Amino acid sequence: MRAVVQRVTSAKVTVGERVTGEIGPGLLVLLGVEQGDGPADLQYIVSKVRDLRIFADADGKMNQSVLDVQGGVLVVSQFTLSGDARNGRRPSFVSAAPPQIARALYQEVVRELQSSGLQVATGEFQAMMQVSLVNDGPVTILLDSRKTF
DSSP states (O other): OEEEEEEEEEEEEEEEEEEEEEESSSEEEEEEEEOOOHHHHHHHHHHHHHHOOOOOOSOOEEEOOTTTTTTTTEEOOOGGGGGOSSSSSSOOOOTOOOOOHHHHHHHHHHHHHHHHTTTEEEEEEEEEEEEEEEEEEEEEEEEETTTOO
């Protein structure tokens, strides 16, 4: 499971003219579910998103989590995070999980974050979405449940 986590002052996702999710200060999480992902991958991503200390404390150090600052989390499904562009010019998405599996794991990530006490907004699974954000910092963290960066 892969995630791009961005600290934002605001973020919004729309489908057509309809806003499906919107947050103020917090985290935008672009989430890609891959073949073979399961409960351990899900827990890794949830705990990292919930507990990453990438918000400033009173001294200006990145020492607080999204929970600590009572920020929002906008989770957007993005299968293209599984894209492999090493060969040729067109990325391959064969490592992306099938939609029915990806949807279930995506929804479980959202539920787990909500059960942590976070305010969570979402995009719309398998929809063509427009995501707008104001990146704060910028701070962008790459997560992969199977790799260390």
